[in-house]
Amino acid sequence: MKFLFSQFAYVLRGTSDRNLRMLLKFLILLIIMITVYSIIFHFIMILEEKKFSWITGFYWTLTVMSTLGFGDITFDSDLGKLFSMVVLLSGIVLLLIMLPFTFIQFFYAPWLEAQTKARAPRKVHEEMKGHVILTNYDPITMNLIDRLKQYQYEYVIVMEDVKRALELIDLDYKVVVGELGDPETYRRLQVEKATLVVANIDDMMNTNIAFTVREVSKEVPIVANADLDDSVDILQLAGSTHVFEFMKLLGQSLSRRVLRTSARANVIGSIDSLLLAEAPAMRTTLVGKTLQQSRLRETTGLTIVGVWERGTFENPTAATVINSTTVLLMAGTTEQLQNYDEHFGSYQKSKAPVLILGGGRVGRSAAEALEEGNIDYRIIEKNKRLVEDDRYIHGSAADINTLEKAGIKEAPSVIITTHDDPTNIYLTIYCRRLRPDIQIISRASLDRSISKLHTAGADLVMSYASLAANTILNLLKPDEVLMLAEGLNVFRVGVHDSLRGKSLAESQIRLQTGCSVIATSQDGKMVINPDPSVCLLENNELIIIGTDEAEKRFFKMYSEGG
Numbered sequence: 146m147k148f149l150f151s152q153f154a155y156v157l158r159g160t161s162d163r164n165l166r167m168l169l170k171f172l173i174l175l176i177i178m179i180t181v182y183s184i185i186f187h188f189i190m191i192l193e194e195k196k197f198s199w200i201t202g203f204y205w206t207l208t209v210m211s212t213l214g215f216g217d218i219t220f221d222s223d224l225g226k227l228f229s230m231v232v233l234l235s236g237i238v239l240l241l242i243m244l245p246f247t248f249i250q251f252f253y254a255p256w257l258e259a260q261t262k263a264r265a266p267r268k269v270h271e272e273m274k275g276h277v278i279l280t281n282y283d284p285i286t287m288n289l290i291d292r293l294k295q296y297q298y299e300y301v302i303v304m305e306d307v308k309r310a311l312e313l314i315d316l317d318y319k320v321v322v323g324e325l326g327d328p329e330t331y332r333r334l335q336v337e338k339a340t341l342v343v344a345n346i347d348d349m350m351n352t353n354i355a356f357t358v359r360e361v362s363k364e365v366p367i368v369a370n371a372d373l374d375d376s377v378d379i380l381q382l383a384g385s386t387h388v389f390e391f392m393k394l395l396g397q398s399l400s401r402r403v404l405r406t407s408a409r410a411n412v413i414g415s416i417d418s419l420l421l422a423e424a425p426a427m428r429t430t431l432v433g434k435t436l437q438q439s440r441l442r443e444t445t446g447l448t449i450v451g452v453w454e455r456g457t458f459e460n461p462t463a464a465t466v467i468n469s470t471t472v473l474l475m476a477g478t479t480e481q482l483q484n485y486d487e488h489f490g491s492y493q494k495s496k497a498p499v500l501i502l503g504g505g506r507v508g509r510s511a512a513e514a515l516e517e518g519n520i521d522y523r524i525i526e527k528n529k530r531l532v533e534d535d536r537y538i539h540g541s542a543a544d545i546n547t548l549e550k551a552g553i554k555e556a557p558s559v560i561i562t563t564h565d566d567p568t569n570i571y572l573t574i575y576c577r578r579l580r581p582d583i584q585i586i587s588r589a590s591l592d593r594s595i596s597k598l599h600t601a602g603a604d605l606v607m608s609y610a611s612l613a614a615n616t617i618l619n620l621l622k623p624d625e626v627l628m629l630a631e632g633l634n635v636f637r638v639g640v641h642d643s644l645r646g647k648s649l650a651e652s653q654i655r656l657q658t659g660c661s662v663i664a665t666s667q668d669g670k671m672v673i674n675p676d677p678s679v680c681l682l683e684n685n686e687l688i689i690i691g692t693d694e695a696e697k698r699f700f701k702m703y704s705e706g707g
Contacts, residue, residue: 167247168247171243171244171247175239175240175244178235178239179203179206179207179210182206182210182232183199183202183203183205183206184202185228186202186205186206186228187199187202189220189222189224189225189228190220190225192222192224193220193221193222193225197218201218204218205218206232209229209232209233209236210232210233210235210236210239210240211236211240211241212233212236212237212241214233265307265310265311265314265320265321265322266320266321266322267321267322267323267333268321268333268334269301269321269333269334269335271335273299273301273335273338274335274338274339275298275299275338275339275340276298276299276300276301276335276338276339276340277289277293277298277299277300277301277339277340277341277342277343277621278300278301278303278331278334278336278339278341278342278343279300279301279302279303279343279345280302280303280325280342280343280344280345280346280354281302281343281345281346282302282304282309282313282318283345284590284591284592284609284610285345285370285391285609285610285613285614285617286302286343286345287610288592288608288610288611288613288614289343289613289614289617289618290318291614292614292615292618293618295693295696295697296618296621296622298340298621299319300319301319301320301321301334302318302319302320302321303320303321303322303323303325303330303334304320304321304322304323305322305323305324305325307322310322321333321334325346325350325353325354325357326353326354326357327357328357328360328361330357331357331358331361331362332361336358336361336362336365337361337362337364337365339362339365340365340366340621341365341366341367341368341617341620341621342354342358342365342366342367342368343367343368343617344367344368344369344370344385345369345370345613347372348371348372348373348376348379348380351369351370351371351376351380351385352369352376352379352380352383353383354367354369355367355369355380355383355384355385356383356384358384359383359384366386366387366620367384367385367386367387368385368386368387368388368389368617368620369385369387369388369389370388370389370390370391370613371388371389371390372390372392372506374390374393377390387620389613389616390510391609391612391613391616392506392507392510392609393506393507393510394510394612394613394616395507395510395588395607395609395612396506396507396508396509396510396511396512396513396514396562397510397511397513397514398607398612399507399511399560399562399586399588399607400510400511400512400514400515400518400560401514402423402425402586402605402607403499403515403520403557403558403560403584403586409424409486410422410423410424410475410482410485410486411423411424412482414635416635416637416664416688417666417671418478418671418673419476419477419478419663419664419671419673419688420476420477420478420479420482421450421474421475421476421635421690422474422475422476422477422482423453423472423473423474423475424472424473424475424485424489425471425472425473425584425604425605426467426468426469426470426471426472426473427469427470427471427584427604428469429489430489431467431473431489432467432468432469432471433466433467433468434466434467435463435464435465435466435467436449436461436462436463436464436465436467437463437464439467441473441475441485442674444484444488445477445481445482445484445485445488446477446478446480446481446484446674447475447476447477447481447482447484447485447674448475448476448477448663448674449461449473449474449475450474450475450476450661450663450690451474451633451661451690452465452467452471452472452473452474453471453472453474453605454468454470454471454472457599458474458633458692460655460659460661470604472604472605474633474690476663476664476673476674476690477673477674478673496555497521497552497555497556497557498520498521498522498523498536498552498556499515499520499521499522499523499556499557499558499559499560500522500523500525500548500551500552500553500556500558500559500560501522501523501524501525501559501560501562502525502542502559502560502561502562502563502572503524503525503526503542503561503562503563504524504525504526504528504531504532504533504537505531505562505563505564507562507564507588507609508524508526508560508562509524511560511562512524512536521536522536523536523537523538523551523552523556524536524537524538525537525538525540525541525542525547525548525551526538526539527539527540527541527542538550538551542561542572543571543572543575545579548576548579553576553579553580553583554579554580556580556583557583557584558583558584558585558586559576559580559583559584559585559586560586560587560588561573561576561585561586561587561588561603562588563588564588564590565590566589566590566591566594566597566598569587569588569589569594569598570594570597570598570601572587573585573587573598573601573602573603574601574602576602577601577602584604584605585602585603585604585605586603586604586605586606586607587603587605587606587607588606588607588608588609589606589607589608589609590608590609590610591608591610592608592610592611594608595608633690633691633692633693634690634691634692634693634696635663635688635689635690636688636689636696637666637686637687637688637689638686638687638689638699638703639685639686639687640681640682640683640684640685640686640687641703643703644681644703645681645682645683646680646681646682647680647681648677648678648679648680648681649662649675649676649677649678649679649681650677650678652681654689654699657698657702658691658695658698658699658702659691659692659694659695659698660689660690660691660695660696660698660699661689661690661691662675662687662688662689663688663689663690664687664688665679665681665685665686665687665688666685666686666687666688667682667684667685667686668684671688
């Protein structure tokens with residue numbers, strides 16, 4: 146009984162004054178009607194020369210209104226029977242329809258809502274520190290959370306919608322309910338102890354988040370995504386530490402993979418003086434050769450640390466064959482990359498323009514990057530409002546006539562940039578059927594679409610979610626972890642006790658874990674592409690490349706620093 150009273154008091158505290166007034170009005174109306182019916186009951190019974198107590202009058206009224214109708218008290222006259230029907234019908238409406246509805250809306254529903262809100266946490270535990278605060282749940286957040294878990298960073302997602310928050314909690318995400326524009330929300334999240342705040346909604350909301358966070362903490366780094374160029378300055382003025390235009394970055398990254406006047410290496414990351422670069426083998430003299438036959442290391446000094454084959458990363462061996470679909474992943478210095486470009490980075494220039502399917506933000510960014518490289522292009526866009534000049538072709542990319550008008554038969558490359566993955570898969574299959582020899586580069590909004598796009602015929606696929614998540618994570622561990630692509634990482638580790646005194650060849654790191662040592666560092670001096678006979682010393686640092694699975698195997702075998 147004590148529990149019931151406490152629950153009732155809790156509900157009353159959580160119920161609005163308006164709901165309580167409405168509920169009270171209905172109950173007063175019901176009491177008045179029952180009292181009036183009981184009085185009329187007595188008058189009609191007196192007319193029929195019958196006499197009953199007042200309690201009996203209320204008893205008869207309630208049994209008739211509730212449709213129980215025991216039949217122990219009845220009227221004999223037509224007037225009494227007509228009155229009984231009025232009481233019965235009003236009882237059906239008030240007790241069987243209105244009362245349950247009123248009870249649910251003004252009593253039971255607020256109780257359920259109060260119980261639901263009680264399940265959703267409003268703050269993080271006091272011991273939490275070094276965590277990442279995420280302000281949206283989208284593909285970028287999903288991808289970033291996986292990486293944060295991998296590197297043992299705590300995180301929390303802030304949600305304004307209680308229902309959505311509970312759905313995520315049921316999926317085992319760490320969520321706190323709060324208003325994104327309320328400074329108190331960030332105090333409850335202990336933002337002053339956080340490592341990073343990620344604002345990734347829209348430009349206006351991201352500005353509001355940055356401004357609000359700065360009311361609570363002046364030091365915590367804030368990463369914000371900008372949809373428009375004009376928003377970059379505003380977000381910085383609002384307090385954002387890092388502002389990225391992820392859509393623009395994606396377009397630029399897609400354009401860098403295009404086969405242009407040369408097959409030059411594209412730098413995709415660096416740690417100190419070590420550069421990581423990609424180079425497509427298509428239309429170079431390397432196609433058809435094994436890595437041993439290519440003599441790349443002897444010619445350029447570069448080390449091939451991996452190859453991408455239609456989206457699958459492979460550890461190279463001397464017998465690895467370089468195909469037209471192969472993308473080489475190389476590690477070396479600026480000079481070594483220049484050597485590669487001089488020996489293998491040129492082929493006959495194509496006069497035909499590159500095709501871009503989709504004139505949205507990603508497509509326009511890719512076009513701007515191509516224009517900076519003096520590469521001609523044509524954009525196919527079905528929305529006439531986005532058509533800007535004669536390099537735009539108005540129409541559907543799924544229409545053969547539109548594709549032929551844009552130059553699909555002569556184009557060296559096609560970039561597919563729509564935000565809809567099923568559409569990208571369809572267009573990839575279509576373009577591959579029309580031109581088996583064309584280079585197809587596609588955008589993927591979700592990571593699960595990457596393998597589908599490669600199967601459909603894409604030579605290169607870039608994930609929007611992975612690109613953004615990698616960019617953010619690289620800020621958390623600068624010069625320690627470098628996320629290169631989907632599931633491919635470069636990281637620093639100390640030399641484990643079991644490896645000290647051994648040469649790289651004797652350590653068998655690559656054979657046992659799948660990771661490759663691409664550089665060593667001692668007292669700030671880096672040795673890039675070390676010789677296999679190099680001995681591993683206690684104060685050495687290793688720079689290693691590997692997939693997520695290979696990295697996990699490495700850390701399982703060797704704890705960092707011994």
